[in-house]
Amino acid sequence: MEKLLVLLVxxxxxxxxxxxLSGKVLVFPKRSYSDYVTLKxxxxxxxxxxxxVCLRFISDDKNGQTxxxxxxxxxxxxxxxxxxxxxYEVHMRATSLLFYGxxxxxxxxxxxxxxxxxxxxxxxxxxxxxxxxxxxxxxxGSVEANPSIILGQDQDKVxxxxxxxxxxxxxxxxxxxxxxxxSDCEVQHYTGGSGFKYGNxxxxxxxxxxxxxxxxxxxxxxx
Numbered sequence: 001m002e003k004l005l006v007l008l009v010x011x012x013x014x015x016x017x018x019x020x021l022s023g024k025v026l027v028f029p030k031r032s033y034s035d036y037v038t039l040k041x042x043x044x045x046x047x048x049x050x051x052x053v054c055l056r057f058i059s060d061d062k063n064g065q066t067x068x069x070x071x072x073x074x075x076x077x078x079x080x081x082x083x084x085x086x087x088y089e090v091h092m093r094a095t096s097l098l099f100y101g102x103x104x105x106x107x108x109x110x111x112x113x114x115x116x117x118x119x120x121x122x123x124x125x126x127x128x129x130x131x132x133x134x135x136x137x138x139x140x141g142s143v144e145a146n147p148s149i150i151l152g153q154d155q156d157k158v159x160x161x162x163x164x165x166x167x168x169x170x171x172x173x174x175x176x177x178x179x180x181x182x183s184d185c186e187v188q189h190y191t192g193g194s195g196f197k198y199g200n201x202x203x204x205x206x207x208x209x210x211x212x213x214x215x216x217x218x219x220x221x222x223x
Contacts (some may be wrong), residue, residue, distance in 0.1 A: 007087065008207065011186075013157050014081065014101060017097045018206060018207065018208040018209075019055055019206075019207075020205045021173075021204050021205070021207060021209070022174075022204055022205050022216065023163065023173045023219060023220055024173065024217055024219050025172065025173040025217075025218050025220055026151060026152075026171065026172045026173065026211070026215055026216075026217060026222075027171050027215065027216040027217075027218050028152050028167070028168050028169055028171070028172070028178070028215055029169070029214055029215075029216065030169060030214065031061075031164045031165070031167050031169055032164050032213055032214070033153070033162040033163060033164045034062065034162075034212060034213035034214075035152055035153075035167065035212065035213035035214050035215050036151060036152040036153040036162070036167075036212050036213065036214075036215065037150065037151045037152060037209055037210065037211045037212065037215055038148070038150050038151075038159070038163055038210045038212070039149040039150070039175065039202050039207055039208070039209050040204060040207070040208040040210075041146070041147065041149060041177070041198060041201045042201055042202065042203065042206075043179065043200060043201060044145050044146055044147060044179070044201060045145050045146070046145060047142045047144050047145045047202055048142060048143035048147075048179055048201075049117070049142050049143075049179075050115075050116065050117040050118060050119075050179065050181050051079075051114075051115070051116050051143065051177065051178065051179065051181075051201075052113060052114065052115045052176075052177065052178040052180065052181055052182045052199075053068055053079075053081065053113065053114045053175075053176075053177050053178075053188050054111070054113040054114075054174070054175070054176045054177075054179075054187070054199075055067065055068065055112055055113065055151075055172055055173070055174060055175040055176075055195040056109055056112065056172070056173050056174045056183075057109070057110055057112060057168075057170055057171065057172050057173075058107065058108060058110070058170050058171050059106060059107075059168070059169055059170030059171075060106045060107050060169075060170065061106075061169040061170065062084075062085035063084070063085075063108065063165075064082060064084045064156065064165075064166065065082070065083060065166065065167060065168045065169060065170075066080065066081070066082055066152065066153055066154040066166050066167065066168050067081045067082065067112065067151075067168060067172070068080075068081040068114075068149075068150075068151060068175075069081075069142070069149070069150045069151075069153060069154050069155045070143070070147045070148070070149050070155075071147060071148045071150075071155040071157070071158045071159070072143060072144035072145075072146075072147045073136070073144060073158060074144045075093045075094075076088065076155050076157055076158065076161070077091040077092060077093055078087050078092065078143045078144075078147060078175065079091060079092045079114065079116065079137075079140075080084075080154055080218040081112075081114055082154070082166075082217050083104065085104065085106070086098060086100070086104070087100050087104075088102060088104070088112075088127070089124055090114060090123055090125065090135075090136035090137070090217070092116065092123065093137070093138050093141070093143045094120045094197055095136075095137035095138065097123055097135045097137060099125050099133075099135075100131045100132060101132075101198065102125060102127040102130055102132055103127045103130060104127070108125055110128055111126075111127070111128055111129070111174075111190065111191040112125070112126070112127050113125070113126040113127075113182075113187050113190065113191075114126075115182070116137065116138070116180045116181070117141070117180075117181050118138065118140055118141055118142055119139075120136075120139065121137055121138060121139025121140070121141075122134045122136060123135050123136065123137050123138040124133070126187045128191060129187070129188055129191040131184070131187075133161055142177070149177070149202065151168070151172055151175065152167055152168040152172070152215065153166070153167055153168070154166040154167075159165070171218075173204070173220070174193075175199075175202055175204050175207070176190070176198055176199030176203060176204055177199045177201040177202035178199050178201060179200060179201050180198055182197075184198075
């Protein structure tokens with residue numbers, strides 16, 4: 001009986017399902033080590049030799065916070081996408097890259113994209129259609145198969161090792177991940193909100209997700 005009660009508590013504490021999240025936002029209402037969302041990738045059996053991550057976010061927190069965390073058995077930053085009030089950071093395995101001068105106003109929705117490819121090691125960020133200078137990380141490397149993908153927390157180990165000081169406070173929506181570098185034109189289409197091909201690793205319309213803690217899934221309102 002005691003085991004059954006524990007199981008029921010665990011089921012009540014999170015909600016795992018696949019559904020169309022278009023027109024919906026994930027609300028992270030507070031700093032916490034227990035508020036996060038896991039996303040199950042569609043296809044990564046052979047690992048990743050290139051990647052694009054796009055999402056939209058809004059926040060009024062000027063402190064450092066995690067936008068997107070991918071971890072594997074080989075390394076917990078593959079990548080970690082992080083932001084401060086004055087810069088964005090990309091942590092790709094042992095390499096940390098800093099990006100300045102990109103749009104980063106508080107209380108405003110931003111369209112954010114990260115690209116990386118193994119053959120050159122080049123990393124680029126795009127925010128609101130503005131591209132950064134390219135930097136280099138994890139050249140000739142790969143990302144192991146079946147990564148753990150989490151929104152709202154920094155994984156210091158696969159699926160855990162969270163710290164409230166690195167958590168995200170705000171809203172996130174329209175998350176897509178591809179196993180290749182999308183073109184500059186595709187980035188602009190994503191920024192504009194239409195005319196882009198949905199992610200083949202994570203697709204916001206069909207994503208299998210699990211929400212934890214006090215994360216709220218809210219429908220966006222149209223005026």
